[in-house]
Amino acid sequence: MFIPGSNLPVGPSPQGQADAALQPPAQAADDRRLSGDITMWCVIALEMLTFGLLFVVYAVARGQDPWVFRTGQSTLDLRLGALNTVILLTGSWCAARGVQALRSARATAGARWLWGAAALGTAFLVVKGFEYQQKLHAGYGLESDDFWMFYYLLTGFHFMHVAAAVLIVAAVAFLVPRRPWGPADTQAPETAAVFWHMVDLLWVVLFPLVYVLR
Numbered sequence: 001m002f003i004p005g006s007n008l009p010v011g012p013s014p015q016g017q018a019d020a021a022l023q024p025p026a027q028a029a030d031d032r033r034l035s036g037d038i039t040m041w042c043v044i045a046l047e048m049l050t051f052g053l054l055f056v057v058y059a060v061a062r063g064q065d066p067w068v069f070r071t072g073q074s075t076l077d078l079r080l081g082a083l084n085t086v087i088l089l090t091g092s093w094c095a096a097r098g099v100q101a102l103r104s105a106r107a108t109a110g111a112r113w114l115w116g117a118a119a120l121g122t123a124f125l126v127v128k129g130f131e132y133q134q135k136l137h138a139g140y141g142l143e144s145d146d147f148w149m150f151y152y153l154l155t156g157f158h159f160m161h162v163a164a165a166v167l168i169v170a171a172v173a174f175l176v177p178r179r180p181w182g183p184a185d186t187q188a189p190e191t192a193a194v195f196w197h198m199v200d201l202l203w204v205v206l207f208p209l210v211y212v213l214r
Helices: 014-022 026-031 038-064 066-074 078-103 107-139 146-178 185-213
Strands: none
Touching: 038 066, 038 146, 038 185, 066 146, 078 107, 078 146, 078 185, 107 146, 107 185, 146 185
């Protein structure tokens, strides 16, 4: 900008400089965005509400017949439950590392971390399936009593969610070499990781509620 009749340029005013300084950097604004797809967050909210209602119903039923629930809980293998807790927590760590690697344009490392998360999810399913087999072989079925009805309902519903998380994460890992995911676009990997973290969080509540609390 020039003053008419003068060859001297006029710089920005102090007020303009102050306004520019107050503008947040583009990267900072991007860092504040919600990770993953908004549709997945809506699904997660619905799933969390559903599980929350089931947990409340379970707690009420246990309060009405504590002896039946304590007897059923005493037959559960805490070691298998604890092992699956470690497996899911480690899987969440792998999923987070995978997204972090993709954000840093390290596609190979990202795919490996995501495959690791999928493998750990599969391990969870195998351990849980072994536990189901043990209980059914011992004669504890869905119709044995109220505890076993809730046990199979809660853990079975969660089992299906873990299976879905494994498929989603594995699909993203498979697509990593075929898609240009990088620092500018990691929405799909983030969405998969967010779903995995939901499954992990549900188990962190479900394990003590069903296995530990008396």
